[in-house]
Amino acid sequence: GAGVSQSPSNKVTEKGKDVELRCDPISGHTALYWYRQRLGQGLEFLIYFQGNSAPDKSGLPSDRFSAERTGESVSTLTIQRTQQEDSAVYLCASSLVVLGSWLSETQYFGPGTRLLVL
Amino acid sequence: DAKTTQPPSMDCAEGRAANLPCNHSTISGNEYVYWYRQIHSQGPQYIIHGLKNNETNEMASLIITEDRKSSTLILPHATLRDTAVYYCIVRKYGNQFYFGTGTSLTVIP
Numbered sequence: 325g326a327g328v329s330q331s332p333s334n335k336v337t338e339k340g341k342d343v344e345l346r347c348d349p350i351s352g353h354t355a356l357y358w359y360r361q362r363l364g365q366g367l368e369f370l371i372y373f374q375g376n377s378a379p380d381k382s383g384l385p386s387d388r389f390s391a392e393r394t395g396e397s398v399s400t401l402t403i404q405r406t407q408q409e410d411s412a413v414y415l416c417a418s419s420l421v422v423l424g425s426w427l428s429e430t431q432y433f434g435p436g437t438r439l440l441v442l
Numbered sequence: 443d444a445k446t447t448q449p450p451s452m453d454c455a456e457g458r459a460a461n462l463p464c465n466h467s468t469i470s471g472n473e474y475v476y477w478y479r480q481i482h483s484q485g486p487q488y489i490i491h492g493l494k495n496n497e498t499n500e501m502a503s504l505i506i507t508e509d510r511k512s513s514t515l516i517l518p519h520a521t522l523r524d525t526a527v528y529y530c531i532v533r534k535y536g537n538q539f540y541f542g543t544g545t546s547l548t549v550i551p
Contacts, residue, residue: 328485359541366529367486367541415485430476431539433485 326350328434330416336440337406345401345437349418356399357431358391359415367415373399374421406441413438446530451546454524460517462545464530467511474533475506477515479526480544486529489515520549 329348337343349356358370369383373393384390388406393399403410417431447465454460466475476491490497490504492513497504503516517524529544 357539366543367539369540417485430488430491432488435485 328416328418328432330414330434330437332437333435334438334440336442338442339408340405342402342404343406343439345403345414345439347399347401347416347418347434349397349399349416350420350432352396353418353420353432354396355419355421355431356393357417357419358399358401359417360385360412361415361436362412370401370414403439406439408441411439411441446532446542448528448530448542448545450543451548453548453550454517454520456522456549456551457519460515460520460524460547460549462515462517462528462530462547463512464514465512466530466532469510469532475504475510475513476531476533476539477502477504478529478531478541479524480529481523481526486541489528520547522549522551525549 328350331346335343354375356373359367360370361367371384371391372380388404391399391401401414413436415433415436417433419431445468452462474491474493477489478486479489480486490499490502492504492506494506494510496506504513506513515528525548527544527546529541531539531541
């Protein structure tokens with residue numbers, strides 16, 4: 325069974341360009357999360373998808389950031405008009421949410437995409 | 443909001459037990475304590491979680507104080523591969539995990 329995979333593993337882009345980051349969750353996992361980790365800092369929550377519910381976008385830092393997920397499969401995080409402060413590792417995680425026991429759900433993380441905006 | 447406090451760094455001799463403390467004095471009754479670790483250049487890895495009872499698995503033990511205001515992650519026989527940043531997380535509302543800056547554990551040969 326494969327774990328969470330992300331692509332690309334590294335991305336270098338110029339300021340002002342758009343980038344798309346992809347996450348393939350563990351098959352059957354209903355929940356998917358995106359996080360950002362700047363150099364030397366902890367993880368910062370960005371967005372959360374759970375089944376067919378409306379996503380929790382409360383962590384997105386600006387309207388340049390958006391994410392989509394089709395059903396319970398692949399998710400794409402898009403950053404428009406990238407800025408140098410967007411340089412970070414973007415991590416995706418997935419989990420299996422069992423009704424009635426969401427508090428004890430465990431997230432499984434992908435290896436991340438290292439984004440460098442020049 | 444429930445928050446965790448951890449020492450920024452710790453050292454441990456190889457083969458000895460590593461005891462990583464975490465304070466979470468504002469934890470709510472239905473919030474779990476989770477521990478993850480992140481080895482350099484990799485994504486975070488789940489270690490263990492608990493509510494109020496002590497927990498043990500193949501990786502570690504989790505000791506939670508009776509008032510639940512603090513906990514300790516114990517790696518019983520630390521190896522060089524345990525060198526990583528260890529995050530103590532209290533589960534907030536919904537399904538979000540809020541990570542702090544963690545404790546950077548260095549296992550010394």
